[in-house]
Amino acid sequence: MSTQTKVSTGSVAKRVLLGRAFSSHQLEHTLLPKVLALPVFASDALSSVSYATGEILLALTLATTDPMKYVLPIAVAIAALMGIVVSSYRQTVRAYPGGGGAYIVTKENLGILPGLVAAAALLFDYMMTVVVSIVAGVFAIGSAFPWANQHRVALSLVFVVLITLANLRGTKESGTVFAIPTYGFVASIYVLLLIGFLRCLGGCPAVIPPSEAVAAPAAVAGITVFVILKAFSQGATALTGVEAICDGVPAFRRPQARNAAATLAIMGVVGITMFLGISYLTVHVHGIVFSEHRSVVAQLAVAVFGDGSLGFYVLQAFTAAILVLAANTAYQDFPRLSSILARDRYMPSQFVNRGDRLVFSNGVVVLSALACVMIYLFDADLNTLIHFYVVGVFTSFTLSQSGMIRRWRRLARQGEAPATWRRSMTINIIGATSTGVVLVVVIVSKFKDGAWLSILIMALLVPLFLVIHRHYSWVRSVVHRGAERVGVAGQTHVVLLVREVDAAVAEALGYIRSFHPRSFEVLTPRDSVPPALADAWTELAGMHAPSLAAAGSGSLTASVRRAILSMEIGPHDVVNLVVPEVVGSGLPAYVLRRSDLVRLKATLLRIPHVVVTDVPVVTAHEGVRGVDAKPLIPHRTVALIFLSSVNDLTIRAVNYAKSLDATLTRAIYFDLDPEAAHRLEAAWFDAGLEVPLDIVEAPFRDLTGPMLEEVRRYSSDAGTVVNVIVPEVIVNHWWQLPLHNQNALFIKRLFLYEDRVVLSSVPMLVSGTPTSETETV
Numbered sequence: 217m218s219t220q221t222k223v224s225t226g227s228v229a230k231r232v233l234l235g236r237a238f239s240s241h242q243l244e245h246t247l248l249p250k251v252l253a254l255p256v257f258a259s260d261a262l263s264s265v266s267y268a269t270g271e272i273l274l275a276l277t278l279a280t281t282d283p284m285k286y287v288l289p290i291a292v293a294i295a296a297l298m299g300i301v302v303s304s305y306r307q308t309v310r311a312y313p314g315g316g317g318a319y320i321v322t323k324e325n326l327g328i329l330p331g332l333v334a335a336a337a338l339l340f341d342y343m344m345t346v347v348v349s350i351v352a353g354v355f356a357i358g359s360a361f362p363w364a365n366q367h368r369v370a371l372s373l374v375f376v377v378l379i380t381l382a383n384l385r386g387t388k389e390s391g392t393v394f395a396i397p398t399y400g401f402v403a404s405i406y407v408l409l410l411i412g413f414l415r416c417l418g419g420c421p422a423v424i425p426p427s428e429a430v431a432a433p434a435a436v437a438g439i440t441v442f443v444i445l446k447a448f449s450q451g452a453t454a455l456t457g458v459e460a461i462c463d464g465v466p467a468f469r470r471p472q473a474r475n476a477a478a479t480l481a482i483m484g485v486v487g488i489t490m491f492l493g494i495s496y497l498t499v500h501v502h503g504i505v506f507s508e509h510r511s512v513v514a515q516l517a518v519a520v521f522g523d524g525s526l527g528f529y530v531l532q533a534f535t536a537a538i539l540v541l542a543a544n545t546a547y548q549d550f551p552r553l554s555s556i557l558a559r560d561r562y563m564p565s566q567f568v569n570r571g572d573r574l575v576f577s578n579g580v581v582v583l584s585a586l587a588c589v590m591i592y593l594f595d596a597d598l599n600t601l602i603h604f605y606v607v608g609v610f611t612s613f614t615l616s617q618s619g620m621i622r623r624w625r626r627l628a629r630q631g632e633a634p635a636t637w638r639r640s641m642t643i644n645i646i647g648a649t650s651t652g653v654v655l656v657v658v659i660v661s662k663f664k665d666g667a668w669l670s671i672l673i674m675a676l677l678v679p680l681f682l683v684i685h686r687h688y689s690w691v692r693s694v695v696h697r698g699a700e701r702v703g704v705a706g707q708t709h710v711v712l713l714v715r716e717v718d719a720a721v722a723e724a725l726g727y728i729r730s731f732h733p734r735s736f737e738v739l740t741p742r743d744s745v746p747p748a749l750a751d752a753w754t755e756l757a758g759m760h761a762p763s764l765a766a767a768g769s770g771s772l773t774a775s776v777r778r779a780i781l782s783m784e785i786g787p788h789d790v791v792n793l794v795v796p797e798v799v800g801s802g803l804p805a806y807v808l809r810r811s812d813l814v815r816l817k818a819t820l821l822r823i824p825h826v827v828v829t830d831v832p833v834v835t836a837h838e839g840v841r842g843v844d845a846k847p848l849i850p851h852r853t854v855a856l857i858f859l860s861s862v863n864d865l866t867i868r869a870v871n872y873a874k875s876l877d878a879t880l881t882r883a884i885y886f887d888l889d890p891e892a893a894h895r896l897e898a899a900w901f902d903a904g905l906e907v908p909l910d911i912v913e914a915p916f917r918d919l920t921g922p923m924l925e926e927v928r929r930y931s932s933d934a935g936t937v938v939n940v941i942v943p944e945v946i947v948n949h950w951w952q953l954p955l956h957n958q959n960a961l962f963i964k965r966l967f968l969y970e971d972r973v974v975l976s977s978v979p980m981l982v983s984g985t986p987t988s989e990t991e992t993v
Contacts, residue, residue: 255398258483260457260545263538265491268454270512275447277506291495295488300647302484306477313473317462318616325619334615336677341608342546346587353540368596380584383547397537404531409493412520421519423503449657463549551579561688562681603666610655617648695863705871706788707734717752720796724831725847731876739767773816792827800835821979829976851935857883862899869943869978886914931972939974948983
């Protein structure tokens with residue numbers, strides 16, 4: 217079939233870009249050893265030391281003529297804070313090995329609303345990590361090659377795409393790609409520090425030629441506490457990325473919590489020593505200034521290695537590389553945190569899905585799109601973008617450590633706290649207080665420069681999370697009301713839509729005659745029935761068939777809807793609208809040419825007690841395929857119910873399937889998650905549904921192959937018609953559609969071009985307003 221050929225062609229291109237798909241059973245293969253986890257999760261934290269000392273120097277230079285007097289004490293205080301935060305998060309990963317970091321800790325200990333604030337802060341900060349890291353890396357390239365500054369937006373977007381592709385290929389694969397630049401940066405910094413310290417034994421070197429400094433202020437008598445705090449807050453950018461490992465614990469090799477804690481410790485030791493070493497040399501090497509043209513690290517490289525030396529260029533190359541690749545930290549944690557929020561029903565359920573390479577690919581793609589938008593809107597201007605940074609980091613730090621304090625107190629009251637809980641809580645109290653002070657200073661000092669945007673985004677995200685959660689709770693309450701009873705079904709009333717008498721109508725008539733509906737009506741969407749059409753119908757169906765009736769004036773949808781609503785049916789009866797159609801063109805052309813039928817089928821699903829059955833007949837060059845334009849009753853009918861859960865809608869679909877009196881009726885669940893499959897199987901038997909349930913593995917998380925294989929097992933027999941029955945939740949508003957996977961639409965598209973396959977949508981309309989009782993369902 218041509219459709220399958222197109223899919224295969226697209227699949228080849230996908231495999232070239234992303235590699236072969238991994239089976240769900242290979243998830244263990246993607247788990248990271250510590251040697252790869254460090255560059256994957258710590259590149260952001262390690263790269264931030266390359267500019268943190270410069271940020272301290274900038275704040276002090278603008279306030280005093282003697283900035284070097286305060287650089288090292290502030291750096292020591294930041295290093296102490298980093299040690300406290302790392303120690304606190306080592307406890308967090310042990311207490312919460314499932315990941316989630318600040319969101320999980322805060323939600324479980326402080327409540328849902330603070331937890332969502334932490335999540336919003338982290339999501340925005342991860343996005344800004346991508347933006348700032350890549351733009352900073354492009355700026356570093358532009359410092360050596362000025363032409364790059366003229367194309368900074370395009371270069372930044374190219375780097376986003378490249379890092380996106382690397383992450384879509386898999387966590388382990390991206391770690392392998394990024395390991396060399398990360399370890400190269402660390403090694404080059406340590407070489408810089410070692411040679412710098414050795415040279416300082418006989419008198420520290422000087423920056424030659426000296427860098428151009430920013431304009432210095434007039435001499436001041438003293439320095440205010442606020443300036444010290446502002447310099448501290450700017451230098452605290454060295455802490456960005458520390459949270460990442462807490463979110464990524466499930467990606468580590470087992471024992472996951474122990475390996476994550478060890479990686480945190482390594483990151484803390486490496487980051488603190490590099491930061492303090494850079495700060496020490498900054499103070500003692502002669503001629504270091506804050507410059508808009510050369511970073512502090514670049515000036516140190518000039519003093520230690522010499523301007524234009526190999527050591528200078530190697531260090532600059534690794535610095536630029538790790539700044540760009542620091543975005544990889546966000547690519548690991550934004551999708552993972554999004555999947556946790558989606559699991560808790562605060563983000564769309566699509567974020568739970570893993571892609572071909574077992575990564576949360578939807579989160580990766582969304583993060584890339586958001587980063588590209590920010591880069592384009594702000595013209596890749598680093599000075600503007602960096603002000604949007606850091607607020608989210610310290611918001612999550614403060615909430616997370618406050619949550620750990622509450623946790624220690626709760627465990628102590630319950631008598632379950634470890635012997636060292638007082639020491640642990642003291643560390644968390646110091647950390648929460650310190651990061652809280654830094655957060656206040658950052659907000660006050662940077663509010664006008666850009667912190668307002670961070671606060672605004674967080675303020676918008678939290679209500680959005682709550683709206684999404686409320687919608688999911690409402691849908692769950694509707695489909696679990698217990699209104700449907702197993703085996704309680706009324707009569708089926710069939711309405712056959714006839715616009716012209718063709719092979720599809722003949723196929724539909726044969727299908728209808730394979731079961732015994734309570735009533736059978738035939739409608740044509742016209743004001744009156746043309747004699748030629750009536751004669752053609754009588755010739756096809758025979759004298760004893762129902763007469764063709766006119767649906768009346770108006771559009772196709774309006775006239776059919778009016779006719780169905782005028783029918784008198786019982787409270788448990790079902791109206792089965794059968795829509796025959798001949799299809800031959802591709803899907804885009806089909807949607808355009810048959811937009812009236814698409815609209816009809818979508819609208820009729822919103823009417824209570826209506827089931828829409830599509831009977832497609834595929835055309836080929838030689839004419840219709842697989843049928844002979846005669847109303848032949850199939851010698852065997854098979855009803856296959858595709859389900860994803862057990863609820864009222866499932867029971868309604870099963871009751872409908874049993875009313876068809878098919879030769880064989882089966883329910884099928886396609887297994888994307890073994891744990892979910894076990895839960896569904898238990899719920900199926902608890903519900904007492906008298907239809908065999910088959911669980912079919914979909915090891916590569918693509919439903920196309922498993923679904924087609926199951927259906928073709930029966931439809932390959934020329935005398936068999938397969939009725940695929942799809943329970944379908946119909947939401948009330950268009951904006952709610954992205955919150956659902958739209959599997960029903962996928963199935964309809966998949967079987968539109970399959971021979972001898974009929975598809976019935978059994979809907980349940982979710983309408984009305986959520987009530988307080990449904991919020992916790």
